[in-house]
Amino acid sequence: MNTPETPSVMLKSLRHDLRLIAGLIAENCRVLDVGCGDGALLDYLVNHKGSDARGIELSQNGVNACVSRGLSVIQGDADTDLLDYPEQAFDYVVLSRTLQATRQPEVVLSNLVRIGKHALVSFVNFGHWKKRIELLFRGRFPVNGQMVNWYNSQDIHPCTILDFVMICKNLGLTVEEAMTVDSQGTKKTISTNGISANLCGEQAIFLLSRERF
Amino acid sequence: MATTSLSLLQVANGNLPGHLVKMGLDKPLYLDSGKSLSPFVVAYETYGKLNQDHTNAVLVCHALTGDQFAANPHPLTGKPGWWDHMIGPDKILDTNRFFVICANILGGCLGSTGPASINPSTGKPWGLDFPVITISDMVRAQIRLLDHLGIDKLFLAIGGSMGGMQVLDLASRYSDRIFAAVPIAAAPRHSAQNIAFHEVGRQAIMADPDWCQGGYLNNDKCPTRGLAVARMEAHITYLSEPALHRKFGRRLQGREELAFGFDADFQVESYLRHQGSTFVDRFDPNSYLYITRAMDYFDLSEGHNGNLAQAFVGTDVRFCVMSFSSDWLYPTTESRTLVRALNAVAANVSFIEIETDKGHDAFLLDEPEMHRTLSGFIDGCALQMGL
Numbered sequence: 001m002n003t004p005e006t007p008s009v010m011l012k013s014l015r016h017d018l019r020l021i022a023g024l025i026a027e028n029c030r031v032l033d034v035g036c037g038d039g040a041l042l043d044y045l046v047n048h049k050g051s052d053a054r055g056i057e058l059s060q061n062g063v064n065a066c067v068s069r070g071l072s073v074i075q076g077d078a079d080t081d082l083l084d085y086p087e088q089a090f091d092y093v094v095l096s097r098t099l100q101a102t103r104q105p106e107v108v109l110s111n112l113v114r115i116g117k118h119a120l121v122s123f124v125n126f127g128h129w130k131k132r133i134e135l136l137f138r139g140r141f142p143v144n145g146q147m148v149n150w151y152n153s154q155d156i157h158p159c160t161i162l163d164f165v166m167i168c169k170n171l172g173l174t175v176e177e178a179m180t181v182d183s184q185g186t187k188k189t190i191s192t193n194g195i196s197a198n199l200c201g202e203q204a205i206f207l208l209s210r211e212r213f
Numbered sequence: 214m215a216t217t218s219l220s221l222l223q224v225a226n227g228n229l230p231g232h233l234v235k236m237g238l239d240k241p242l243y244l245d246s247g248k249s250l251s252p253f254v255v256a257y258e259t260y261g262k263l264n265q266d267h268t269n270a271v272l273v274c275h276a277l278t279g280d281q282f283a284a285n286p287h288p289l290t291g292k293p294g295w296w297d298h299m300i301g302p303d304k305i306l307d308t309n310r311f312f313v314i315c316a317n318i319l320g321g322c323l324g325s326t327g328p329a330s331i332n333p334s335t336g337k338p339w340g341l342d343f344p345v346i347t348i349s350d351m352v353r354a355q356i357r358l359l360d361h362l363g364i365d366k367l368f369l370a371i372g373g374s375m376g377g378m379q380v381l382d383l384a385s386r387y388s389d390r391i392f393a394a395v396p397i398a399a400a401p402r403h404s405a406q407n408i409a410f411h412e413v414g415r416q417a418i419m420a421d422p423d424w425c426q427g428g429y430l431n432n433d434k435c436p437t438r439g440l441a442v443a444r445m446e447a448h449i450t451y452l453s454e455p456a457l458h459r460k461f462g463r464r465l466q467g468r469e470e471l472a473f474g475f476d477a478d479f480q481v482e483s484y485l486r487h488q489g490s491t492f493v494d495r496f497d498p499n500s501y502l503y504i505t506r507a508m509d510y511f512d513l514s515e516g517h518n519g520n521l522a523q524a525f526v527g528t529d530v531r532f533c534v535m536s537f538s539s540d541w542l543y544p545t546t547e548s549r550t551l552v553r554a555l556n557a558v559a560a561n562v563s564f565i566e567i568e569t570d571k572g573h574d575a576f577l578l579d580e581p582e583m584h585r586t587l588s589g590f591i592d593g594c595a596l597q598m599g600l
Contacts, residue, residue: 064565064589066563067563068585068586068589068593069593070589070596070597071563074534075565085556089559
C-alpha cells in the first residue's frame with residue numbers, strides 16, 4: 001500500500017512546460033488536465049496551489065498511477081470524452097503535449113475553451129530550426145522522441161507555432177499569454193508575430209480563452 | 214440434500230452466527246411497491262472497530278448470490294468469504310483502520326427478511342406473499358442498519374455487480390451519508406440483455422414442479438433442479454469465452470472418448486453441474502426470484518425524466534468507478550455511461566477499466582490492478598477524511 005506520507009511533487013521536478021503551466025494557474029481554482037500522464041502536474045496543483053484538480057488519461061498505467069496517489073482521474077481520451085463536461089465547469093483546462101496526438105485538434109481546442117474559462121496548451125514546435133534542418137538537409141520528416149519513426153509515431157497532427165496561432169485565429173480564440181521554453185528550461189515570451197519564436201522556440205505554451213463579445 | 218435443507222432451516226430458525234437486528238416495529242420499512250415491512254430483520258457481519266467519532270465505517274454491499282459473510286470462513290460452506298482477500302488486517306479494507314459492515318440484503322436468505330422468512334401475520338413462510346422489493350428498498354434497509362449502529366456518515370460504500378448498484382443508489386439518494394463510493398462492474402440500469410438472462414433463470418425455477426407455485430416450503434419440497442439450472446445459466450454470464458476456453462477447452466470429463474449420451478462428457482458441463490448443485494445448498498429459490506426482479510427494476514435515471522446526470526446533481530461524493538474489459542454482462546460501456554453522467558454534473562470521479570479476461574466475476578478475484586487502484590483511491594480518501 002502506498003503511504004499517505006509520499007512526498008508531493010516539487011515545482012522544479014516538473015517537466016519544463018508543466019512548470020510554466022503551473023505558474024500560469026491561479027490559486028484555489030478548478031483544473032482539468034487532459035492527458036495527465038502519471039499525474040505529476042495534478043499532484044503539484046493539489047498540494048501547492050490548493051486546486052480542485054481532475055484528470056483524463058488514456059493509459060491504464062497512467063490512471064492507476066494517478067488514482068493511487070489520491071487523484072481523481074478517469075480513463076478516456078481528448079477526442080471523445082471532453083464532450084461530456086458542462087460549459088465552464090473548470091477555471092483552467094490543461095492539454096500538455098497532447099494536441100498533436102488528437103484526431104480532431106479543432107474540436108478538442110473548442111472543447112477546452114468551452115469547459116474551461118481558460119485553456120493552457122503546450123506543444124513541441126515543429127517550426128524549430130533543428131526540425132527544419134532535419135527536413136531540409138537530411139530529407140527526413142522530423143519526429144519527436146528517439147525510438148519513434150514517422151510510421152509509428154502517435155503524433156498525427158504535429159504543428160508549428162505559426163500553425164497554432166492560425167488555428168486559434170480561425171476558432172476565434174483569444175491568446176492571453178504565449179511563451180516558449182527550451183530544453184534548459186529557459187522561458188521566452190512570444191512576440192506579436194511569432195516569427196522568431198517559430199524558428200527558435202523548442203516548445204510553446206499558450207494561455208487561451210474564448211473570444212468575448 | 215438432507216444436511217443442506219437442515220442448514221437453511223437452521224438459518225430460518227435464527228441459528229446463524231453473526232449479528233441479527235430486528236427493526237421497524239415502531240417505524241415500518243416502506244417499500245417502492247407501496248407495501249411495507251414491520252418488523253424486518255437485518256443479518257450482518259462486522260470486521261474491525263468503529264472509532265470514537267464513528268467516521269471510519271465502510272459498507273460492503275454484496276452481489277446477487279453473495280451474503281454478509283464477506284471475510285473469514287463461511288459458516289455454511291466452510292470456504293473463505295467472497296471478499297476474504299479484500300477485508301482484514303493490512304488488506305485493502307484494512308480492519309486495523311476501518312469498521313467494515315456487510316449486511317445480508319433485504320430479500321436475501323441468510324438471516325435478513327426475505328421470502329423464506331416467517332410472515333408474522335400467518336406464522337408461515339412468506340413465499341410469494343412477500344412484497345416485490347427493489348434495489349432502493351435494499352438500500353433503505355441498509356440505512357436503517359446504519360441508524361441502528363449510530364453511523365451518520367459512511368467513509369466508504371463499495372460493492373461489485375448488484376453491490377455496485379446499491380452503492381450507486383445510496384450515493385444518489387443519500388449523498389449526505391457517504392464520503393466515497395466505489396461501484397465495481399456495475400451499471401446505472403439493467404439492460405434488456407440483463408433482464409433476459411434473469412428471466413431464463415426465473416423460468417427455470419418456476420418450471421420445476423417442486424416450486425409448488427412458490428409454496429414449496431409449506432409442502433416440504435424445494436425446486437433444486439430449477440434453481441441449479443438458473444445458477445448454471447447465470448454462471449456462464451459471469452465468465453468469458455477466453456476464460457472458459459482456457460479453463461476447460463473441449464477437454465472430456467473422466468473419459469477418453471465421447472460417450473454418445475447425455476452425461477457430462479465435457480469438463481465444462483461437469484463444472485456447471487457442480488456449480489448448480491452446490492448453489493442449491495445455500496440459496497433459497499424464491500429469494501433468487503425476488504432479487505433478480507429487484508435488479509431488473511433498477512434504473513437510476515428513472516425519477517429523473519430519464520436523465521441519469523440528474524441523479525447526481527450537486528453531489529460531493531468521491532466516486533471510483535471500475536469495470537473489467539472482458540465483462541460482457543455489465544460491460545465497460547455501462548460504466549462509461551455512468552462516468553459521463555457524473556462528469557456532466559462535474560462530480561469528483563475516477564474511472565478505470567481493468568484489463569482482464571476473467572469476465573464479470575473478476576471483481577471477486579484477486580486482480581492485482583484492481584487492488585492497486587482501490588488501495589490508492591481508499592488511501593487518498595482516508596487522507597482527505599483525516600483517517
